[in-house]
Amino acid sequence: MPADAPPVDALRFSGIAKIFGGVKALDDVSFTVGAGEVHCLAGENGCGKSTLIKIVTGVYQPEPGARMQIFGQDYAQISPTQARKAGIAVIWQDLALFAEMTVAENIAFETMLGNRPRGVSYSRLRTAAASALARLDVDLDLDARLGDLPIAQRQIVAIARALVSDARLIFMDEPTASLTQSETDALLSVVRTLSARGVAVVFVSHRLAEVLEISSRVTVLRDGKLVGVYPTEGMTQSRLTELMTGSSFAQDVMARDPTGSDVLRVDDLSRAGEYEGVSFTLRGGEVLGLTGLIGAGRTELCHTLFGMTPADRGRISLNGRELNLSSNRDAVAEGIAYVSEDRLALGLIQPQSISDNTVLAVLRRITGGVGLLSGQKQEATVAHWMAELAVKIGKPADAVSTLSGGNQQRVVLAKWLATQPKVLLLDCPTVGVDVGARAGIFRIVRQLAEKGLAILLVSDEVPEVYMNADRVLHMAGGRIVAEWDPRRTGLSEMEAAVYA
C-alpha cells in the first residue's frame, strides 16, 4: 500500500429515502462528497435538495435502510450534535447571524459556550475570529457591527464561524442568490481557498453558470430521485438544465399569441433607487413573464403597480385610462390584484382561518343589508372558490397555516380572484411550493389567462417564465433590458443572459 492512502470521502450516503405524509420527498438517493471537493447539488425548487441537507445534518431522520458514512465512520442515526461534531456545517440562506453583535463575536461566540459559567475572554475570541478569517484569506474589521455589513461580507462571517467549529464539510444553500457578480466572484474564490485547505464544500444553487465554474462534480436531483452524478468538465448549461428538469421540458413551452386588447400599459415608470424607465403593455389573456435577479427591481415595480409605493415619474393606464393610485385599495378597486412573493408574512394571515383569509379582500361583497357581515355570503364565497381552484382543505374554519404551500397559494389566488380583477400580478407564486403543486398553480394561471385575465408572472426562476409565459421581459438593475418570445429564444440563452 502506498504511503499516502487515498483520502477518505467526506460523505458517503446511499439508500436515502424520506416520506412526508405519503409523499416521497426523497427516493433511494445516494450522495457522495470527496474530501476537499467542491461538489454541487443541483435541481429545481422542491426536488429534494433541502430535505437531503437536513438528513445529512441530522435535522430529519431518513427512512430505514439508509447507509450513512461521514469521514469514514458509519452512523446508524445522525443527530444534529453528531453531525456538527463530525465536522458538518450548513450556511443557510438566512445565515443565522446576530445583527447586533460584532464580526468577532459572531465568528467565535461558540468558543465561549459551555456547560459551566465562566467569563468571556475577548482576546481569545478575537484571536479565534482572526485566525478563521486568515484561513479564508479575507480581511474584515473584527469590531464592525454585523448589521452594518453588506450581505456578501456577512456570508464570509458565516463561513468563518463554521471554520471556528472545525467544519470539514460545509453546505452552502443558494449562497449567491442575492449577490452581485463581483461579490459572487469573491465568494467563489473563498470557496476555492476552502477546498485547497482540505475543506469540502457542497454548493446548492440553480445558477448553472457558477455551478459549472466552481464545482468538480454535480449531483442532480429531480422530483426526489437521483438523476445522476456528473463531472462538470465537458458539461454544458443546456445539458444540465435538461437533467434538472427532465427531457420532455423543451417541447412544452406554453407561449401563444394572446388575442385580447391592451389592458395594462406602463410608460416610462421610474422610482429612484428601485426601477428606471420601465415601459410595457400587457394584453387581456396574456401571461407576461418578468424575470431577473433578486434586487433587479421586480417586486418594487409590482408594489407601484399595486398602488403601494408611488412612482417618481411615468404613467400607468388601465384599459386606456390613466390611473392615479394612492393606495393598494385604489388598485384593488380598479381591478388590480397582487400575489406577494412572501406568502408566509404578507400573502396570508397565517393564524387566521382559511375562510377569513379567502374573503379578506372582498368584505364589502359579503356585507348584508343592514351593514353586517353575512355568514351565509361568506360561506358561499369560500365554497365557490375552494371548488373553483380545487383547494384541498379540511374545514374552512381551520387556520390557513395548516395547509401545504401549494394549497396556501391557491387560497391566496382565491382571495384575489374573488375581487374580480382585470390584472393579476403574480410575484414568485411558486416559492415554497413543491414540484407537483407548482404544475397545478401554472394550470390555474393558464386557465385564468384563457378567461381573459391579464397576468404578469414575476419569477427569478427563468425556466418558470420560459415555460409558462407568452412573452418574457428581462429586468436587470431596475431596467427592462430585453424582451423574448419563448418560441424563438431558447431557455439556455435566456438563462445565460439573466445569470450573466
Place this chain on the structure above:
Amino acid sequence: MTDLYRRISTAFGPEVPGLLGFLALVLVVFGVFAPNFLTGANFGSIAFQLPELGLLTLAMLMPIISGGFNLAVIYTANMAGLTLAFVLNQYGGVDAGLWPFVIGVVLAIGVGALSGAVMGAVIAYVGAHPILVSLAMMIFLRGLGEFLTKGGDISGFPPWMATLGHGTLLGIPVPLILFLICAVLWHILLTHTRHGFSVRMIGSNIRAAAYSGVHTKRTLILIYTLSGVMCAIAGILMLSRFNSVRVGHGEALLLVTVLACFLGGVDPFGGFGRVLPVVIALIVLQVLSSGLNLLGANQHLSTAVWGLFLVGVMVLRWGAARINERRRKGS
C-alpha cells in the same frame, strides 16, 4: 357530557364550556361554605359591582384583539367623568336638570373618543407601540386631571342621577342593563362587522392585512376611539355610583381588565378573542371576590386568588390542548 361540551364550544367558542364549568364550581363551593352566598342580596351586589369593571374590560378588549393595548382606560374614564361633573356643576350642581346631563354625557363621550382617537392616530401614523402611546396618554390624563381637580373630589350632582348607579328596572340593576347592552353591541361589532373582522386580521398580521387592502390606519384609529368611548361610558357610570369624581378612581382595576380578557381566552398575541367568554370570566372574578368576602377574607386575599385563578386556567388550557392533540394523533 362530551356532546354538550362540543355543542357549547361550537356555538359560543371553545373557551365557553370550560369557563362555565369554572363558574359552576365556584358557585357550588361558595354555596356550601359561605353563609348567605346563595341569596338575592349577594347576587344583587354582584350585579351592581360587575358593570364598572365590565365596561372597562370591554374598552381594553378591542385594542388587545388588535394586538395592542390601552393603558389609559382608567384615566380616560375619569376624565370623561370629570367632563360630565364640570357641566353639571356649571348648571346648578344638585339642581341641574336633564339637559345639562345630556350635554355633559355627549361631551364626556366626546372627550373619551378624542383621547382614543389621538392614541389611535399616533399608533397608526407614527408606528409607536400601543403600550408606549397609551402609557403617555395615561400619564398625561392623570396629570391634567389632578391639575384640574387640584387632587380632590368633585361632587354635588342631582339626586335623580343615583337611579343610573343604584336603580333597578324590572328588578334588574340599571348598571347591569347598561353593561349588557354595551356587551351585545361590542359582540356584534367584533363578530359581524367589517371593522371587527379587520381588528382580528390586524391583530394577527398587520402587514399582511394592509397588503390585502385593509385600511389599517383607519381601523387602528377607530379601535382606540371606540375604546375611549367605552371608557367614557364607564366613567359616567362610576360618577353616578360614587356620586363623586376623583382622578384615580378605579386605578386598581386597570390590570384586572387585562386579567379578565386573558381569562376569557383572548390571545395575548392578538387576532383572537370574543366578548361572551370575557363576560363569563368577569362573572367568575366577581363571584370569587364576593364569596371570599362573605367568608370574611380580606379584600387583598381575593386579589391573590384572582391571580392564582389565571395561573390555574392557563395550566388547564395547556392540558386540554395536549389532550386534544393526542386525541387527534390517535384518530
